[in-house]
Amino acid sequence: MRLDLWTWKEVEKYLVNCKGIILPIGSTEQHGPTGAIGTDAMTAEAVAREVGIRTGVLVTPTQPYGMAEHHLGFPGTMSLRSSTLQKLIHDLLISLVMHGFQRIFIINGHGGNIASIKAAFSEVYNTASSRHLPVAKSLRFKLANWFMSPEVFRQARALYGEREGQHATPSEIALTLHLEPSLLAKQSELPDPAPAGPIYTYKDFRQRYPDGRMGSDPFLAKAEDGEMFLDKAASALSNDLIDFLKET
Amino acid sequence: MRLDLWTWKEVEKYLVNCKGIILPIGSTEQHGPTGAIGTDAMTAEAVAREVGIRTGVLVTPTQPYGMAEHHLGFPGTMSLRSSTLQKLIHDLLISLVMHGFQRIFIINGHGGNIASIKAAFSEVYNTASSRHLPVAKSLRFKLANWFMSPEVFRQARALYGEREGQHATPSEIALTLHLEPSLLAKQSELPDPAPAGPIYTYKDFRQRYPDGRMGSDPFLAKAEDGEMFLDKAASALSNDLIDFLKET
Amino acid sequence: MRLDLWTWKEVEKYLVNCKGIILPIGSTEQHGPTGAIGTDAMTAEAVAREVGIRTGVLVTPTQPYGMAEHHLGFPGTMSLRSSTLQKLIHDLLISLVMHGFQRIFIINGHGGNIASIKAAFSEVYNTASSRHLPVAKSLRFKLANWFMSPEVFRQARALYGEREGQHATPSEIALTLHLEPSLLAKQSELPDPAPAGPIYTYKDFRQRYPDGRMGSDPFLAKAEDGEMFLDKAASALSNDLIDFLKET
């Protein structure tokens, strides 16, 4: 169910029966001294593809760059300004709407993207309505943050307790270890992390969280946990998506 | 040499010795009745990674969405407006510049992106200079379109003659067959394509090129040709990149 | 503690001892068939001024217009696009930062503003840093939604149960009755509201929630409840603000 591996003819056929589509989005940002910079994109993509398989809903390519301004103090982070991300979401959604897609389900792997995506939704509704697009009235966009699914959240707390933390968490790192076994080699024991706290400027962030972790101990992560998180997230989001498509 | 699989610590070390980086960009757009919608991203990514391996230069994640406005008449195409793409390029380049990268080499898989990328370069230079960034003066950005490498071009003409065409070309399709063998199943003989010609609005495009091909016969594509194109492109672009990094 | 009633000389003196300031923001939008269109601005302003009195922190004028796109199906709603609201927040915060304010506490009365305000924060941090403003590193912005204070939430549930609903709620209406007794005359018994649910386009909203209410029964609102909510909200937010100003 990967749009990038389909032809336009296949999409045309798909649209006869289903107006729903999944759009995964991640971020390219530091994930602590041992976590992969691509963590958020990798995990969102894996969850999205698994949801696609389970529900039969088409999955677009993963947008690998998101709003990661607060991580810019760490080399390798690549961030879109929030306004740019909003325009990107706007254009991608409008493209899909032009083809007749009416229920767009964004699977997001990064907390920093949430505000921008929600803000963008209102802009797309405005555009669709301003242009008098035939489907304007029936458009529905929904944001699903896989790492915030109650099931995932609960399991992460059960496995890691307080050491789950808030960034570069063992749960997301576990998922990357499952997806990309080569990352195992980077795992290493780490000193106690800075405690989780607020997020302001990127300079403040670096000072407050000197190695990039917010209260997390990613060394706890195991590939098999990651597999389980993938299953939990895909299961929860598949249900949400099915409900979303059934909504009248 | 994949940034998404590195940690920020690894990037920090890399930057001590090398200020160069590769950013691949594609597009998500129709590629005729048998070609994959993700062709341009897949091919740009493959070439970029191969160039990364050969040169030891770091490769960022592939931006899968580009400027494909003229393909919006075909379902599945997802396009950024040119202005959005320019802002995206701007923000990604500024992020890299903030970390100390000074020579950024964009490997592009889609003709429709060229103007936007070039326009964005001038905006980034302006921003870097307006912000008095320490590296502002020494920044250098270069755009490399793999499908326009003289070697690739020559081979494509040699193999397919006029039937190479200008969109959904056998050369790019061949590369996707090499990268993703499952795509072979979509290949099928096609009627004569509309002849290549100009590009205006997306409605005109659809009327002028009813199945999305511009003078091309992608049925000629063979996976082994694709492998060869990958080698030719990687070889040519590796040389260009090495020259670019050596420039004083 | 109202900025609009102060002179610049008084602000200058204030800044010697305190770098904190409160910025109230509301919305101008339908609040059901009996609720005032200015509800969100009125309530945010009242809470902000009360917090100002209790904490001795200066309060700026209330921004009465926010992001209310989904309410545009009802006459009288005046909405800023999310992108406009973000620019407004950006400019106001930058103005304050230029004077040396470092801790800005936004007291918000409308759920629809949240994403835009958060998105704007990242843009302001970026601007402050790009301009090398001396205080850039130590800037801190915090968003406080008075109606989401746990105490307020709990009391609203205790008083109104399920009939609190999600828009034009008895709790916010109660506060307006306390502030503006003339509004009492508009109160009237209403039929059962449409059940609370999702928010998409403004046309969908009007169809889904025909009289503007989302599961709420504002006829339950009493002025004395409003007084109590004002006290609870001011108390909770005063504590949050004091903590915010004390943060190192």
Place this chain on the structure above:
Amino acid sequence: MRLDLWTWKEVEKYLVNCKGIILPIGSTEQHGPTGAIGTDAMTAEAVAREVGIRTGVLVTPTQPYGMAEHHLGFPGTMSLRSSTLQKLIHDLLISLVMHGFQRIFIINGHGGNIASIKAAFSEVYNTASSRHLPVAKSLRFKLANWFMSPEVFRQARALYGEREGQHATPSEIALTLHLEPSLLAKQSELPDPAPAGPIYTYKDFRQRYPDGRMGSDPFLAKAEDGEMFLDKAASALSNDLIDFLKET
């Protein structure tokens, strides 16, 4: 006639008989060492409400922030960039137009807003026409600057002569004293002001007009003058508004 105290049902009824509405706008900026920072918003609001009462035309909430870039050298000034103010005016007017309002009368309290409001008008006409809004052709926007009404101007000259000046004028301060008697306590005799002159950057402004006054002596202001100015302004603008609504 205050929109913020009305329900959407009341607005719906109003629109049956009248397509006109008043939108007051001020600014939050220094008004000399003794004048209130909220002067321009307070005065515009008072005039607008009085015009509303006299003409029976609905009055929207007052936009308290305007374009005050040149006052940013004085603490407490909060300015929107001109481009932001234009977008704000655009969105508010479009909102009103969507509901069927066709004659929008802006009552403005600040000279620095004039260019932005006029520029915004052309953008709104463009948008209304681009979106093929049914009322696009019959839209009419009018800007009324209360302090420039010939009657007000004449009286100010009669009372204060040259000492009226150009910013923090006794006439506007008088009106604030009438509206907010507590401000009387801030009045004090002041040294001769810097003579009125041109306006360039905010740094130049502060140097040229060190205490914020441009040739004015606000100590001359009396609350009873303010009451008279309110009457004169409301009378003049009510006539203008009535003519505007009668225009065919």
Place this chain on the structure above:
Amino acid sequence: MRLDLWTWKEVEKYLVNCKGIILPIGSTEQHGPTGAIGTDAMTAEAVAREVGIRTGVLVTPTQPYGMAEHHLGFPGTMSLRSSTLQKLIHDLLISLVMHGFQRIFIINGHGGNIASIKAAFSEVYNTASSRHLPVAKSLRFKLANWFMSPEVFRQARALYGEREGQHATPSEIALTLHLEPSLLAKQSELPDPAPAGPIYTYKDFRQRYPDGRMGSDPFLAKAEDGEMFLDKAASALSNDLIDFLKET
């Protein structure tokens, strides 16, 4: 004194002694059934060049396109949106400021440009200050509308009385006849014009002023009057410019 005929070396020398420069701007818009579409650019350019000769101040190329949205109902009108014109003015002024120009005198031939130019000034001051440009503090921009010079205004009234009107006026047409004698052939007696009045949308404009004239009788124009207006305008603006350059 034409920048377009100078080399950069000559500009470099000029800047040693003078930091002032003139920027002419017009519009490309209908000027009634007999007036040239290029009237506003032609006249602004002629006045600017004459002022340049009389004062020894350098004159940049004439920006021929301005904000003419309300004339778009007439074929041949080419308009920039106000926001575009503001960006253009911004970029041109910033370019000049980067070279060390500090006093920029805009000679404008079109009323519709005024708000946009004034709004742009505030944006340029903001940019110069945000970028910490060394000359930021001493920058001064001034707008001069040649057709509003008291001398020109008086003479036009003296010659044409009420028939001067407000658009496609005999005074501006006279100047074009002086500059471009071939235009004489287009002159012809015209019916009574629609009376001058307000300006709203371009459709309203066309209906209100069916042949494009606002109360004017351009048939009264004589080339020799035009020569006189050029002299009056150049004389008045030269004085203004000299004062502007002398300002401390």
Place this chain on the structure above:
Amino acid sequence: MRLDLWTWKEVEKYLVNCKGIILPIGSTEQHGPTGAIGTDAMTAEAVAREVGIRTGVLVTPTQPYGMAEHHLGFPGTMSLRSSTLQKLIHDLLISLVMHGFQRIFIINGHGGNIASIKAAFSEVYNTASSRHLPVAKSLRFKLANWFMSPEVFRQARALYGEREGQHATPSEIALTLHLEPSLLAKQSELPDPAPAGPIYTYKDFRQRYPDGRMGSDPFLAKAEDGEMFLDKAASALSNDLIDFLKET
């Protein structure tokens, strides 16, 4: 065939028979120590007017300012940011489209404008389609860079060989000498130029090409060569334009 010398009535008549129009664009930028800053505008205008005469196609005023960011290190250069230029092109083209023009032929005199113009085309097509303009489907825009016509290119190489260079070339300077004989006085023998090479930031440009020339020897330029280049360019572009208008 100059739009600026026509009335709107004449344009109205013209549109009955022809939907084509020519828009010339140049740049205002350094052209070496002896070349005129207005070279690119002067040459584009001359070619455009000559093409207009030969083909009977209307010519709009010349946009004298383009994207010349990389030349900003030399006094006198006035540059629009690429994003501004795109908006300008957008608005001018939309204006023409509103009148019914359907084939717009841009004659460009400056390489730095190319990306911006192409990027703008896609935005205009998007706007025309979003607004459901009746002619949206049949719009066609074409960019013609006179200096890149094969005939011009060949002749320049024949006359000047390697000394043609890439900026401030003898061919373009020759054309300015033909058009403006006074420029002859500026010609002088120059030292060997810096060799042509890449273009990055404006500071790098100035260092790399200290007198502004990129490998060119403008002293070779002769007015009679310029006349010949004008003829070659006009001839080539007239053919292109005729083909463009004939296209079905």
